[in-house]
Amino acid sequence: MAPTDIEGSSRWALDEAEAKRLQKEARQFKGESLWTDARRRLRRNRTASFAMWFLVMFGGTSVLAPLLPLPSPKALSLRDDAAPPEWPWAEPAPLPKPPAKGTAATKATRNLWNNGWRHRTTLVVDAADTAALERAASWAADLTGRAPVVEVHAAGSGGLEGYLSVPMLRDDVPRVDYAELSDGGSVNTWDVAASEGRDAFSVISLSLIDAEGESFDPALVSAAQADVRGRRLRVLLSRATSVEGRAAWLVEAELRNGLAHPVDVILVGGRIVSEGPGLTDAARSGEQSARARLSEGIEHADLGRRAAASLAAAPIDGVRYAGTSYEDGYWPFTGLVGALDDLLIEARIAIFGSWQTGNWMGTDSKGRDLMSRIVWGSRTSILVALIASACSLLIGVLYGAFSGFVGGRVDNLMMRIVDILYSIPFIFVVIFLITMVQGLAEARPDLEIDRELVFFLVIGAIYWLTMARVVRGQVLSLKNTEFIEAARVMGASTLRILLTHVVPNVLSIVIVYLTLTIPAIMLFEAFLSFLGLGVEPPKVSWGLLAVDGTQVINPIKSYWWLVVFPALAMGSTLLALNVLGDGLRDALDPKMRGRS
């Protein structure tokens, strides 16, 4: 036994020495790698590393957006005007002044019904039964601490139905009047009560049901009259959303301009109240997703559940719980990202509860929080930049390097293909493609076509062209350098030459070009979104924010925050990208070794 022991231990001792030598060698090898070197050089470059940290931080913020206690980026509020930034320690801004009657009221209506109320608990009562209505209202008020909005609709069966909705904000406590419309349907007026000494204002809503209880004829556009609370209102009815291929705002503008007589209220299809709350089964049972809870604020979201539970425990005569509807505060991502976002939201609820930041960067003209929109918008912009630069890197570099390196007829053919692609006016192609995709998605909802994905891919498909050209030119000039020839003489294969000699030598150009491409892509995205071909509202991207900002520039009232903050976000990111690109180029150049 003993000899083997000795042998074993001596072998072990040898191994240790060997290991030490190996380690030493490994350390020596470290200095050999271009990348390690580059990393060190980059770290030594103050501005570039600052830019890198800035970008990492920005990217992190954008990825972790659901975790941050920001207001919902698409939740509108009852404001009629963009609100300036408020200091974090300031009192929340009071509700704005009552709007002028007419168009402003329309806007408020729109806000209230479409997006302003992100949560509605609906109770159904027999409208003729005033007592039941009263009972339900006082019950709801007791339960929630605020007066419900009562709506009366023509029920599908021909009678009238009352709806009680509990508004989310304590300040929105409306009183509702109801008037029969001459064309059929009804007009509702709410007085948003002055709960804390603020002025009350009226909100007008409309329910369109014709005399037979059928829904209003979509094709019909007509003016109607209604007496509401002693006031005669001129109402223009239109089902504009069903005017195909026309945006609602366009139709509205046309109607407004083309109309001979003045109108107080213009109601366009999508805003018609009678469409009612879309109750899903989940909402009906009082369940809710984390997302919905978040958009509501946890406290408010609980109202629905509490109402349902209370009503189930002690039923009120003639009052039926119809459900609670929520609106998502965020645009849903599906798949992995969606799951991650849900987790982040849960984490946010656990950490911050219902606390959220105020409008530190102000709100836009629809009352949406600008800071939140910048953070959420960065997701779109970063995503599109990533996809497009990945395409441009992968396709462009490989295509260009191959074409340049092989040369001859292949090169000729490949570059002619690029020329041809170049000569296509891409903006038309993009418009055509996206319109087609949209059409297809509408015709075949079962295909579940993601328009945004198509949009991203189209952008990616364009941006590799220039990259391919740049790389090819670089490779052509590299191909005739002696070190490539030397590598060939040494017996290196084409692939090895491409990977170890050609690609690293074009890399610095590629990186610099990429840092120029990314801003271009972001701007292109903004342009397409502006045309309505890219990101759809209420989703947002930096490009759209910039467009929003430029649209409100006027000499009378400056909404500077709408311009300054998005511009700052985009500008600082692009600057950081450029600085980083510059730093990377220096870092990847061994001639800069030893210098900082």
Added chain:
Amino acid sequence: MALLDVRNLRVRFETHHGVVRAVDGVSFSLEEGETLGLVGESGSGKSVTNLSLMGLVPQPPGVVEADALTLEGRSILEMSDEELRRVRGNEVSMIFQDPMTSLNPLLTIGRQLTEVLEVHERVTRREARRRAAKGLDDVGIPEPEKRLDQYPHELSGGMRQRVMIAMGLLCSPKVLLADEPTTALDVTIQAQILELMKSLQESHGTAIVLVTHDLGVVAGMSDRVNVMYAGKLVETASAEALFESPRHPYTAGLLGSVPRLTGDTGAALDSIPGSPPDLAALPGGCAFRPRCGQAIDRCASEVPPLHVLGSSSSPRRTACFEHARLGGAAAQGGDA
């Protein structure tokens, strides 16, 4: 069997401007450990000859033909790409004129040296590194371990050429093709590099094909010298014989244009009148005729073949009617 056997090598480039016969009927052979000088003006086809020995003439536009082009009896022309790759750098390697551009600026010296070994031999990284360091040591680079981690721009031109030579010799090739290895270096460094090549040749036993247009370099290094003009061999002789008595007027012209320290320093150099011909439009007959002071009528109509001159112990050939006659006469005289 000769290490390298080239018989009637013809390389032409089919370009838009016509067919360029860059190499036209070149024959020579190389023995183990021998140094062969290849001399001629720019554009005489020296580099193309070298490239065809490695199977590296770009095709198209190049077309390479030969009666025989063999390395140790294996035909280079018939090798597959894979076989050629195994020959390159391993059995035949090459060093270039400009050491400033023949190293990849982005890779360390060590990385570039070990790459050769990676391509040709199954060695571990540290074995490769050890051998790379030894290679650098062999070519007289101080602190080879440190140099391995440096980038090309951190070395001087002479150092880089040493690195190139180390790289060329790393796999102990049988043939080293040196294409004007000292042209880009200044004179003192030139001498060092040549000295180095000579001693390495002695220790490694490598055969060298030394391409140059500098006759001084050839004189010090070569056993035999081939003089090329317009793609053809015009004279081949041992180095001493050539310098002693150049037989071809072109060789004589080349020798006449080398500056000398002895003799009348005030005398103008004898340069060869005229300029090298356009290979795409060669005149009939001897290509050198327009610049030759001793041309006879026959030179215009016939291409002079390589005549064997001199004794069989020092084989000597020249492609000139005049000197074939003279040398032939001399040889006959010697026999008689």
